[in-house]
Amino acid sequence: MSTVERIKKTIYYVSNLGNKTITVIDGEKNTIIRTINLPYKPFRISAHKNGDIYVGSDKSPIAIVCNPNDEIKTLDIPNNGNLEIDAVNGRIYISNTSEVLVYDIFTERKIARLVGFMVIESLKLDSHGKNLVVLDSLRKDLKIYDTSNFKLLTRIKDVGVKPSYILINDNSKFIYVANQGGKAKNSASISTIDIEKKEVFQIELPTNSSITSLALKDNILYGANRGLNRVEIINITTNTLEGFIATTLPEPQNILLTSNKDKLLVTDRNCGGQGTLDIIDTVTNSIVNTILIEEINSQPYDITMVLNEALIENENAIDSTNIEEKKDEIELSPIIVKKIFSSYEENISLSKVIADIPKTYREPFTFQKITIHNGFIVNRTEIREKIKDRPNFSKVKFTLRIPYNIEFRDGKRKKKSIKRFVEKNKEVTLCMPDSIETSELKLVVKTRSKTRKAPVLIKDVFCFSLDILMEIKVVGEVEALVHLNEL
Template sequence: MKKGRIQLITPSSIIYSVLAYVANPGNNTVSIIDTETNLMIYNILVRSIPYRLAITPDGRRIFVANYGDLTISVIDTIAHAVTATIFTEGDPSGLAITPDGSRIFVANEDNNTISVIDIATNTVIATVYVGTTPNEVAITPDGKCTYVTNADSDNVSVINTNTNTVISTISVGYKPSGVAITPDGNHAYVTNKFSDNVSVINTAINTVISTIFVGYKPSGIAITPDGNHAYVTNLGSNNISVINTATNTVTATVSVGDAPSGIAITPDGTHVYVTNEFSDNVSVINTATNTVTSTIDIGSNSFPVRILIKNGM
């Protein structure tokens, strides 16, 4: 079973409670968690092996990469139902939506490309060739650049989102996996799974300026809304490394479940949600104390992969 990431994305309009969405490759569903009660409240059936998710800025639609059948399911978050299916150009892995909500960039692991999808029409409008086995995708807050981790070429491709062309290729560690960009857009943090470290890229010059050693097999990464800390899931050591982004040093380590992969932070920055693949549950971490305050059972022999946070309707 593939291992994945967690990401929390905040829509532009706050209405009621915050909801978490978890992709479950084990039973082809997306689970919904109410973060006020930390209870799973709903399951949505999608297609084969849902792997990762992305949410539009307005919080109305979720795009689910179905690794098993080369499709993307589009979920209406009000109806809690799949309303469209998009056929991709390869095995879809990571995906990210531009800040204006107009396009989605999808990594196709098997053919080393990125598909650019027009969200208004749910059609592929461009194909960008990147490195070998593209894995995760992140877009800068200004929407100008997309960063792609290429797991089997040990580098990161930088795509100009206006021209859909690769403008830079950055060597990082061994088997880059997750990527997250600071809220100010100045730095990209990349987890290198087989180097046990995180590369910090200065996005102005697209150069690695720091390397931070963390736990065993770092996978997912998320950055707090204030940009002060990065949280890293260490898949092989069953814990989370907390990085101070001012000093690029690990300041805390939090034990969680078995094989943590995905990670996300609530819009107010108070809690971190971590999917533990081999425990079939989600750990909730209080960022003030860096302690686990709740564990949510996903069940159904599923492997929760990624969490998205949106505001409830």
């Protein structure tokens, strides 16, 4: 029996600065399909609805990777790597440091030129293609233009310190600006801007943060934090940090939500030029897949995606009358497996830990070594509370205990040891699906601890500082069906 099926296929495109390539990835299978070579470094990339990929560069040309044969066309347009595709009006907006050039996609002719900038760091269109927002990083301001006549609608000053990236929310009422500077040294922030009121509110970030890209799903704002090697999770309703997701490699560069916002794509790389694409489940806020960009010195940077549809004739389709017969031929067996629903990481610093030596031991004492064990949640200290305005998330309070023991020699040169522990009261926000009873979900805690320096001995007291990486996994049991021959 022959049928015609409509097949949807998602393709990811990743620009690589190091080797001047674009990596093409099958978004369904999470595998690399091919690599496209370019004559210059590809910076920002943007997809047209017809599947063509437009590439900004550090040189004069704009490249177009034509769908479906990957033919490379070039437009001799000066640019500094930033561009935006306006699929609604059939235009391309290109920044050239101090000006914005507007071209018709189909005729490839210039139709407008916007001037009066110093250094354009980022430009974005709203979801309807009605307004263009341009960020001038030196003037620290935003300009909003009407795309029907290219007239300036409004200007918002003092949007932040070292602003580098902008994002417009879906209803075009708010703009979010990533700032690579803040009030204090080595600080950073995200500005929330009410467009109508021209009000700017700052969300302060942890020390040494450097936000390079933003993405928004409902009331959760994601920020690629290159400074701290992670993706920040920010609640824009309360303007508070709710956690973060550590990336596979340090230095996350850019992030992109898929069309249905169920996945967050993250390009990240290390100092050696190796790169990956992390795929994050936005329900659990955990990495579910990582694709290694295997080319040497790839340095992944930007990412875009294309949704292709095709009609395929299936000559091997099964007649519906035989479905029950086919089911009977497949023997499945249920098994219980453990599933990680979400994960959370946090760095904890304890600047002053003190351990007394019992009075029964004789001085002088000589430090030998310290052993720090895995932490755990103290029994009967865990309290869970569902968050009313955020489905599938709960606040969890508990006491974290980390045991350690110190070995030393006493005045008679005999080996001695003392066992102690440190405790820290914690409150974290975790993804805990509402469809599962919270009593059936367990928190699995793992800690990696190290002292900044060897403990200092002052008479009969050891003093030291402790840095702790705490990792929490929300684990539950689920039923899965497998073929009997796989058991």
